[in-house]
Amino acid sequence: MTQSLKVAVMGAGAVGCYFGGMLARAGHEVVLIARPQHVEAIERDGLRMETRMFDEHVRLAASSDPAAVKGADLVLFCVKSTDTESAGALIRPHLAAGTLVLCLQNGVDNADRLRAVLPGTAVAAAVVYVATEMAGPGHLKHHGRGDLVIEPSTRSDSAAQALVAAGVPTEISANVRGALWAKLILNCAYNAVSAIAQLPYGKTVQGVGVVDVMRDVVAECLAVAKAEGVQVAGDVHVAVEKLAASMPNQYASTAQDLARGKPTEIDYLNGLIVKRGDALGVPVPANRVLWAMVKLLEGKAAAA
Incomplete structure (x- = not known):
């Protein structure tokens, strides 16, 4: 086994829970920093990891x-993009000098925003490809993939x-910015529609005209990326086509947030494309409509 790490999941x-649980299964000392209902369930029963490969209760701290x-060698930073600065400020007093904070978040600018809050701390961006949900307190359900x-x-x-030793395929890439943009574009294509x-x-891709809408969204995103000087990794059109087939039963995180009446990250997905498109003079009407519709539903859920 590789050297045992002390890992905190913020x-x-x-x-x-997926990546922290995988590291805990491999023998690393992991603490999950989570909402009280999850902490209570995990302390009582362990983290239930219902994955495509196994279904077991993993013992770890919460x-x-x-x-x-405090004392962590590695912090997996997994808060919503809306909470990056506030959560960074909460952990700042407790970080050790040699800690690596790894941003496992949606969006393309979280690592930069976190570096501003955590000067002197090693912060690295990560692109996350995993389909998961919390099926109940302390109960993780894994639908597919799981690579970084x-x-x-x-x-x-x-x-x-x-x-890697814990069963998480992981690649280090010099073009993480391009990979983050590729993931952003996937999210822009799917999240709001879902x-x-x-x-x-x-089911979303079977809707009348939806594939054409998604194609328009992707084209706008690529135009903004080009204006930003970003070299988007891979063939995004192919990736968008394949995603529904590889994760047909997955609801977007934005869909899960709306269903629970929680704020979404849409301002950091289609909303970011709108913001950057306006600043750069790139028309983004499809992204603007999706962003505006989700904001409307978000407001409706908040009022309820």
Whole structure:
């Protein structure tokens, strides 16, 4: 086994529980910093990991206190993009000098925003490809994939080695910005549509005209990326076509948030494309409509 790490997961929802749970199964010392209902269930029964490969209860620590990051070699930073700065400020006093904070978040600018809050701390962006949900308190359900692309840093190699040994395919890439944009474009194509319709990916693409809307969204995103000087990784059109087939039963995180009456990350997905498109003079009407519709539903859920 690789050297045992002390790992803290800040914002242990579905993504954090999956990767933290995989590291705990491999023998690393893991603490999940999560909401009280999850902490209570995990302390009592362990984290139930119902994955495509196994279904078991994994024993690991859980806390609702951000101070639980103290002494961690690796922090998996998994909070919503709306909470990046506030959560970063909560953990800042407790981070050790040699800690690596790995951003496992949607959007393209979280690592930069976090570096501003955590000066002197090693922060690396990561692109996350996993379909998961919390099926109940302390109960993780895994629907597919589970791999990471990590930005190079002084401590990325040891983190990647630990993740690979734990069964998490992990690649270190010099073009994480391009990979983050590729993931952003996938999210822009699927998240709002899944959220508005409250349907999983496989059903959304069967809707009349939806594939054409998604194609328009992708074209706008690529135009904004080009204006930004970003070299988007891979063939995004092919990736968008394949996603519904690879995760047909997955609801977008935006759809899950709306269904629970929680704020979404739409401002950091289609909303970011709108913001950057306006600043750069790139027309983005399809993204603007999807962003506006989700914001409308978000407001409706908040009022209810």
